[in-house]
Amino acid sequence: MKIARRADYKRMAWKNGQGVTEEVAAFPAGSTTDNFDWRLSIAHVGADGPFSVFSGIDRTIALLDGAGLALVLPEGRIKELSQEGTPFSFSGDWEISSRNLNEPTIDLNIMTRRRRCTHAMQRITLAPGETLTTPGFNWAVFNSPAKIEADGQELAIERFDAIALEAGESFTNHKTEAKILLVTITPAI
Structure with missing residues (x-):
């Protein structure tokens, strides 16, 4: 991550x-x-x-x-x-x-x-306590500030910050609803 x-x-x-x-x-x-x-x-x-x-x-x-x-x-x-x-x-x-x-x-x-690659983008909203786990390579771009927990560490995320996630990596949202644009990038086969 x-x-x-x-x-x-x-x-x-x-x-x-x-x-x-x-x-x-x-x-x-x-x-x-x-x-x-x-x-x-x-x-x-x-x-x-x-x-x-x-x-x-x-x-x-x-x-x-x-x-x-x-x-x-x-x-x-x-x-x-x-x-x-x-x-x-x-x-x-x-x-x-x-x-x-x-x-x-x-x-x-x-x-x-x-x-070379393909992509998909979707809007998601994570409720407090909800965890996002990705099956592939993703970028989570935040359209709201958030407090998250990742790898046992609490992090403050500002609006427009982003997190790169490899397959199986996750984070949990805390405090308030988090608005995210989730971008999946897949190498072409």
């Missing part, structure tokens, strides 16, 4: 220069936006505009903060994201743009390179 603290995330401009992202983690270590196998990041969307195109990449996005984000998809389709909504998966090859609904937004992104 590894804890990634938001204060330590690498901040960088988007590939298209239209915004800022905080890189939670990427593989392999030291990879760039051009050669990662997978990349987990938090994007700050301050203005309406185009998304970066990532050819050969599969993406999933979930809204963390803000009133809502409308994605303008190919053929003019619109997909609106909300803080409680289901994460949305799409091809990084698509040319899409976004529009904030009333205020800037923050979202979580997982990107995986096709034929």
Whole structure:
């Protein structure tokens, strides 16, 4: 188990220069936006505009903060994201743009390179006393502060901190409900 603290995330401009992202983690270590196998990041969307195109990449996005984000998809389709909504998966090859609904937004992104990895993202809520045990390699990104117990140690988790869990590793939530986005990354077979 590894804890990634938001204060330590690498901040960088988007590939298209239209915004800022905080890189939670990427593989392999030291990879760039051009050669990662997978990349987990938090994007700050301050203005309406185009998304970066990532050819050969599969993406999933979930809204963390803000009133809502409308994605303008190919053929003019619109997909609106909300803080409680289901994460949305799409091809990084698509040319899409976004529009904030009333205020800037923050979202979580997982990107995986096709034929190297696949991924899934889901929202979960852990009640006090509930334990999360993972069957594979996962990242738990917290969308609320939490107090957890892992390996007999109590830890304070801040909003947007993340925990990398290998198969069979677990933690128990304490005190209050914990809102988490659980990202599963699987190597391609």
